[in-house]
Amino acid sequence: MGFKLYDSMSRVMCVSAAAGVLSSSVEQKIYVELNETVPCVRLLNATHQIGCQSSISGDTGVLHVLETESDLDWILSSGPHPPYMVIMETAFFNRSVMMRMKNSSRVAGVAVIVSKTGLADNFSPHTTCPNQNTGVYSASYGSDLANCNVTMWNPLGNGLSYEDFAFPVFALKDENQTQVIRKCYQDHNLRVNGSAPQYPLCAMQLFSHMHAATDTVTCMRRTDLQNRFSINPEVLCDPLSDFNVWTSTRPLNNSAKGHAANESVVIAATRLDGRSFFWEQAPSAEGTVSGIVTLLATIQALSPVTQEAPPPRNIFFSFFQGEAFDYIGSSKMVYDMERNDFVIDLNNVHSMLEIGQVGLRRGRSLWMHSDPVSRQNKSVDTESAAAGLNLTVDQPSVSQPLPPSSFQRFLRVRGIPGLVLADHNTSFNNRYYESLYDDAENLNVTYPPDLSPDEQLVYETDAAKSLAEVATLVARSLYIQAGGEKKNLNNITADPKIWFLHQHVSDCVRLLWFLGSGPPQFYIGLGPRIHGPVHSVTRFVQYILANLTGTVTNLTESQCQNPSEVNTENKDLFSYFWVSGPASVNNTGEPFCRSASVRLSKAVSPAFELLEYGSPNYSIIPQSRWKSIRARIFPMLTLGVGVAVLLLSLLVTYFISSKAELLFSSARETPATTY
């Protein structure tokens, strides 16, 4: 009996082992993997953890779509199948609903549908006073101006990005996948006439288990302990890091660090990054792209004039990465300048002009913000620069502090004269600051409906023309500030076609490795170890600058990679890029070597180099690590059904084994009378 049972069990196991080979298709029959989802991840700072966390084996809940207030009540109090996995319509993604979810124990996770339908008039998950602790205003400098006492820069901010959620929050970006989820919900989970739906129900499981916890000091200490004592070290978090991009009108010797002799430099700066509630999503059109495009247009406008009639001072252009996270890039550059570890130092800096958010001008006005504490008269002359342009440059009230800007980090160390240009007087005009919805539509970039994508590339939108005006103003002001002669000012104009930079595809972009299917995302990321050599947007800006300011050389590929071997080239002053040419009618797209004075400089917070993980002076925001992030939906059955299936299968196995001889006998007994 025992042997027969073993025999039949082994046959059953054989069959199931064969089925195991096909088990991936069984898994596919049960689970539907959701691929186009974006998680919210955990970040840390000196004292808190922010972001979202899931359980180590994922959080599962019964699906419920949150469309009305009664749905909210169902989820939070009256529904009979907690915990629920909430599919949140766009209109409900606000602070009050999310905080109610956070405080409830019946919510297993949230998946937010990202769409424009039902989007509120404003949504900014950032804080109301961005970077308030790492700017220049503190108890010892302009204390009545600190903490946004005078001006609340982002009054529409709801601070969601800085809350700590104990359940996973994902964003559903693909409309087709959202339809699949809705269909599953409508087929199984809908309430019929107020009564609860019956099993089987549609359920969703979200995996986004984060390794880091508590705060930066703890996380770095644990990573350190793991690296020293564990056989299989786990890294818990990584500092946010990437590169700043800089260039100058006269090349600077990259190998000579510290004070540069006889160099007086005007810095023109803008930021290169953004963020949102979700990981790696930061379209940041008004927040960041307006500044980048304006500065690129400025550089393009200035390059012919600075070659023909160079001004006495050098103009240093810089794109700072990581400014959303307590000024990572600018604090690193200032730190390097202080320690004589950069091509120039603070004694070389004459003045600074920063381009803030400039895309949403109201009427003709552009605002020049300066620091009331260290203000010097007439720091930058913009009147002659603005002559003949369709904008007016105004100054905000004298007691208003600087908006959040990289210039504040320079002021912390030295009282340099400088200005921040912005389209807002008091609070931001940007109603979607640092959110998923700060995209081209927020900047009113619209095309006539009958244009092809190639025609769209060269079409001059109103936004492009507006930014070109700002760029012209900035270029002329910089030229004057650098001591150039005013008679050359009329030759400096920016080209509105620079707007191609914000498009998906362009000839220039085809040179680069970066080509996503959607608009570029400006989140800083984790730098070389994780993202490949350099973040795509940083590389993007670097190559565009090389294209705008560099010169074509006739070096071969190996010479391009080792220019020190060639006498005429100087790798201290220039960097060399091997790029493919544009594909057009006259040109076959042959690769060539371009030399330009564009460089990258590391943008990681000095606190991580100094190993001061609790430092209040620098950014100490690392991003947690994780093992896997995924989402899937499946039909959920009760435990009772599972147990019933188990008992049934045991019964069947017993039955088969007891009748084994009858069922499995082959014609083994050869009749003796065969011969």
Add this chain to the structure above:
Amino acid sequence: MNLERMPNEEKLSLCRRYYLGGFAFLPFLWLVNVLWFFKEAFLKPAYTEQPQIKSYIKKSAMGLILWVAVLTTWITIFQHFRARWGEVGDYLSFTIPLGTA
């Protein structure tokens, strides 16, 4: 090893060895001692070596209870307060759970 077939002197020496071995921070030896020799010490009819075996079992049991009390107290305290101890808690831990305090 079958205690039935052993002469009584060997049983006594085995019990003593386990008892003495437990002092080397090996409370499981005491546990094994108590469980193995319990029948011998208390449930069998009397023989010459039995009183000594009984005393060894009693002392092993006391040692065992002391160890259990100390370990339970320490483990409860550690599990409850490790997160609150911050740095000290991390240095005391062999494996630190990911993603929680």
